[in-house]
Amino acid sequence: MKNEVIKAVREALKSLNLENIPDIEVEIPKDESHGDVATTIALNLARPLKKAPRKIAEDILINIKEAPGPFEKIEIAGPGFINFTYKKEYYIKRLEELLQKGHEFFRIDIGKGKRVQIEYVSANPTGPLHIGHGRGAAVGNALCNLLSSAGYDVEREFYVNDAGMQVKLLGLSVYTIYQQMSGNDIPFPENGYKGDYVKDISKEINDKAGNKYLSKPFEECEKVFTGFAYKKMLANISHDLREFGIGFDRWQSEKELFDKGTVKDAMERLKEKGFSYEKDGALWFRSTDFGDDKDRVVVKKDGEFTYFASDIAYHKEKLDRGFGTIIDIWGADHHGYIPRIRSVLRAFGLPEENFKVILVQIVSLLREGQPVQMSKRSGEFITLREVMDEVGADIAKFIFLTRRSDSHLDFDIETAKRESSDNPVFYVQYAFARISSIFKQAEERRIQGFRSSGVQDIDLTHLKEDDEISLIKKLLHYPMIFEGAVLSYEPHRITFYLQELARLFHSYYNKHRVLSEDNKLTSARLYLCKAVQIVLEEGLNILGVRAPERM
RNA sequence: GCGCCUGUAGCUCAGUCGGAUAGAGCAACUGCCUUCUAAGCAGUAGGCCGGGAGUUCGAAUCUCUCCAGGCGCGCCA
Structure with a gap:
């Protein structure tokens, strides 16, 4: 609808010998009496041309009037708006076109097949998804659909943090419960996972393996417990997401990045390019060269990779897979991580504007106006599953999408249910x-x-x-x-x-x-x-x- | 201490790139079902856009400062 206006104005400017005009801004006026589409071009040109905006508007108007095209009325209003009103025939014609083409009518090719990689949810497989993940899922999914409708070639990806301390801690928690179930009163790990799902997994291992691991220390059966536990949780997560109506093209395992040597290779590339150096027995990435506020350790004194090292490898691999635009959707509590990841992508040559992090703010869960305390570690939290069962996936998704993603969201379960008619x-x-x-x-x-x-x-x-x-x-x-x-x-x-x-x-x-x-x-x-x-x-x-x- | 996000009607939130008289839903109040679904419609009321200063033709929007809330600042993951 705005194209006709832009075209008409551009031609008018051309006949005024004004060609070096940046963008012709077009907006939908708040008030219908201000026409269908309005432009502020005259206001914006006032300063560079050193002319009164209304005078500029008049000049433009005269030149458009020679070829009025689809417009019924073109008016100058207020300080220098040019308001365009279309002829009724124009609406009817476009309506007919819409009806003939159906959904095709809206397929505007903005992306031109550009490959975009969007990573979202990426919850640790250490417990069920909670409502905050649900918000990230809804936003990520909608964004993927949006860009995909706009002609981008979108890949939806879930990054699985299946390496490192957190899954190990899950395994240890399961192991501990398993021992306790058989009367071995060993202490529960500090910061261990305490939800009922941990007990369920312990029970399942007990049902399958019986006393097999009772006499073994955790170190000897770590792989069994940790591996079984996180795979169980991953299946649970994937199942809940599917039921929430969210799908992924690819589930990238962090563990696999280590096993296949991707992390090691990435560290070597850093070294080759001179982006890393040794200090105090550790290996550092020179991230300050790429906009970060301090350099970051990638290999610890003890020879272990840091979590950041695998993230470098992961994001580098996104580039290697040929994506020109990379979008990460994170919980807002991870915002401090942005400069770090940005520095990685810049180091490997991605133009800054092609990396975007969308922060999704925390969801405060309420019941009858009262906050519901949530703590993953203590096992007190409302899962996405419960929300789906209680209020339904459509309601939840829609509510998540009625706010900007970076604004706080109060989600009152009772309100969403009780006032369902409204x-x-x-x-x-x-x-x-x-x-x-x-x-x-x-x-x-x-x-x-x-x-x-x-x-x-x-x-x-x-x-x-x-x-x-x-x-x-x-x-x-x-x-x-x-x-x-x-x-x-x-x-x-x-x-x-x-x-x-x-x-x-x-x-x-x-x-x-x-x-x-x-x-x-x-x-x-x-x-x-x-x-x-x-x-x-x-x-x-x-x-x-x-x-x-x-x- | 440094950094990021947020502050708009009683509540929850929009507000296009700096534009015209600040918008919606809920809650409140008044009406509307013999006729295509009342999960709806029509109307009333509700505002110091957190405070202050600045930039300019023009500020909820940009800059500075202060206040309030949230979050982040590890050779943790």
């Missing part, structure tokens, strides 16, 4: 279901001209009501919203748009009857509904939320 997700889904219901009615009444014939046979110019035109405009705004969401990596913009669209539809539905005695009008309105449905579905698909035929 829940925004239902509001949007309801609009979709209502339309389906209208279609069903139409078929039952055998209304002619719908589904039996194509759009080309329908006279959409019967859509004359202001509410109808507003609805069509809203539909045509979608590509602009979509583009903004893609470029800013902000899926929540889609969520807000969908609520606005649903609101317009519900309002329209209450004011005007779709099915009436007037067959031609009915057909036109049915197709308008169809268009609304297509856009609702398009948006809900990106959010990963179902679009139900009936509710």
Whole structure:
């Protein structure tokens, strides 16, 4: 919708001999009386040209007027806005195009097949997913869908921290419970994992192996316990994610990076390039050369790799696999890690703007307004599983996506459940279901001209009501919203748009009857509904939320 | 101590790249179902955009400073 405006303004500027213009900014005015699309170009040119913005606007306007194109009205308003209002025929034409192409209408190729790697969730396989992981999953999934719809070649990846202290601690916790179950009163490890799931795993090992490991110290059967435990948890995580509607193309094991020598190779590359040095018996990465605030140890005095070493290898491998853009979605508590990882990618040649970290803020879980204490170590936490069982995956996902990812989120389980009828997700889904219901009615009444014939046979110019035109405009705004969401990596913009669209539809539905005695009008309105449905579905698909035929 | 995020209506949050009179949902209050799903609609009310200073034609948005909340600053993972 904005393309026509940009084109018209650019040509007008050209005939004014103004060609070195950066971007022509176009926005959707808040107030409908300010036209359909507005540009602030005259305001922005005022300073460089040293001319009054209204004067610039007038000059532009004169040059556009010579070729008015699809516009009904072009006005200068306020300090120098140029407001464009399209002709009704234009809306009808675009609506028809939308209906003919369906979802294809929205396939704007922004990414041009560029390969993007998006890593999200990446929870330690030391316990079930909690609600915070759920938020990361919802955001990551929606972002992947968003970029993928925009023509990017997206790979979804989960990084499995299956090496190191944490999984070992899980193994030790399981081992300890296993011993205690048979009466060996050995002390529980400090910071060990205490949830019921640990006991379940211990029990399972006991059922399978009986007393086999009772007389053995942990060191001798570490691989069995740790390996069994984290694989169990990984299966649990993967299962919950699948049920939450989240999928991955690849699960990258950290352990594998060690086993295959990827970490060692990466350290050698650092050395070759002169990016590392030895000091105090340890090996350091010169990350300050690439914007970090201090250098980081990669190989400890005792010869062990640090956690950062495997992260270097991991991110380097992302580059080696040929991704031009790398996006990591992390919990906000990891923000201190950004300069470190950024320095790695810069060291290996990725332009800075091609690495993006999206921080997902902590979810504060409430029940009836009261905070629910969560601590993974003590085993007191609400799992994603419980939230799914209690409030449902669609509600949870939608709520996660009604906020910017970096803003705090209070998630009240009781509210999400009890007020389910007022829940925004239902509001949007309801609009979709209502339309389906209208279609069903139409078929039952055998209304002619719908589904039996194509759009080309329908006279959409019967859509004359202001509410109808507003609805069509809203539909045509979608590509602009979509583009903004893609470029800013902000899926929540889609969520807000969908609520606005649903609101317009519900309002329209209450004011005007779709099915009436007037067959031609009915057909036109049915197709308008169809268009609304297509856009609702398009948006809900990106959010990963179902679009139900009936509710 | 240093760094990052947040502060907008009673509550939860939007607010496009610095633009027009600051927006929505919930809660509150008033109405609307013989007719396509009332999980809905129409309306009323609600604001010192945390405080202060600055930048300019113009600031919720940018800069500085202060206040409040959250988080991060290991040869831990």
